[in-house]
Amino acid sequence: MLIKQKGILFILSGPSGVGKGTVRKALFDKDTALKYSISMTTRPIRPGEVEGVDYFYRTKEAFEAMIEDNQLLEHAKYVGNYYGTPRHYVEEQIEAGHDVFLEIEVQGALQVKENFPEGVFIFLSPPSLEELKNRIISRGTETEQLVMNRLKAAKDEIELMDAYDYVVVNDQVDHAVENVQAIVKSEHCKRERVASQYKQLLEVSQS
Numbered sequence: 001m002l003i004k005q006k007g008i009l010f011i012l013s014g015p016s017g018v019g020k021g022t023v024r025k026a027l028f029d030k031d032t033a034l035k036y037s038i039s040m041t042t043r044p045i046r047p048g049e050v051e052g053v054d055y056f057y058r059t060k061e062a063f064e065a066m067i068e069d070n071q072l073l074e075h076a077k078y079v080g081n082y083y084g085t086p087r088h089y090v091e092e093q094i095e096a097g098h099d100v101f102l103e104i105e106v107q108g109a110l111q112v113k114e115n116f117p118e119g120v121f122i123f124l125s126p127p128s129l130e131e132l133k134n135r136i137i138s139r140g141t142e143t144e145q146l147v148m149n150r151l152k153a154a155k156d157e158i159e160l161m162d163a164y165d166y167v168v169v170n171d172q173v174d175h176a177v178e179n180v181q182a183i184v185k186s187e188h189c190k191r192e193r194v195a196s197q198y199k200q201l202l203e204v205s206q207s
């Protein structure tokens with residue numbers, strides 16, 4: 001049996017409205033072994049959302065205190081609200097050998113890339129900007145002005161695609177989920193990862 005290794009951090013990112021939440025939920029419905037990192041936010045809770053399931057909802061003051069205390073692996077202000085990833089959960093799970101999955105916007109993903117470059121960065125792309133606009137409008141959670149803000153942000157975000165390891169086009173949710181699962185599998189088979197396991201195994205057997 002191979003020696004247990006640290007887990008892998010997977011970051012799913014991309015423009016708002018592309019379907020990150022939808023793809024992530026469909027992925028986790030498939031009983032994946034990935035651990036989902038629940039984010040912290042200052043945005044108001046939406047109908048149907050649950051504290052500690054969708055997000056940890058905090059005041060601006062409480063959120064800023066966590067930033068000050070270095071308790072967030074990354075954080076970003078997005079369309080007027082803070083969003084961030086609690087550091088402790090991610091580090092604890094990775095150390096314990098579990099893969100952790102983040103679903104975050106692009107500025108945060110770039111921060112993770114700086115702080116945690118060994119993460120695997122997946123860009124979820126819309127099939128087209130027109131389809132992205134349709135999705136944001138059809139979700140019906142934003143005013144017209146917010147839809148325009150989010151679309152403007154999306155155009156800037158798509159330009160940052162180069163920083164990612166993989167691009168998955170969210171044409172159909174099932175396809176996108178299959179592709180994310182394929183990425184997870186392939187990362188586990190990466191030569192350097194498997195080779196380092198064998199190296200540790202040899203060291204143990206020789207000692």
Ligand SMILES: Nc1nc2c(ncn2[C@@H]2O[C@H](COP(=O)(O)OP(=O)(O)O)[C@@H](O)[C@H]2O)c(=O)[nH]1
Pocket residue numbers: 014015016017020021039040043074075076078083084085103104105106107108109
């Ligand atoms: N940087 C960062 N972005 C996050 C985090 N959690 C969620 N987001 C992103 O913040 C954006 C807005 O999220 P939300 O208000 O829930 O709207 P929705 O995902 O578009 O329905 C989305 O792009 C999320 O993926 C986080 O912990 N850090």
Ligand SMILES: Nc1ncnc2c1ncn2[C@@H]1O[C@H](COP(=O)(O)OP(=O)(O)O)[C@@H](O)[C@H]1O
Pocket residue numbers: 014015016017018019020021022023135136138139170171172173
């Ligand atoms: N592959 C897809 N085809 C059609 N509609 C989709 C697809 N993926 C997501 N959607 C729809 O697009 C909207 C935005 O999805 P959501 O998951 O909230 O995006 P994000 O989390 O990236 O902001 C939702 O109404 C969702 O049902």
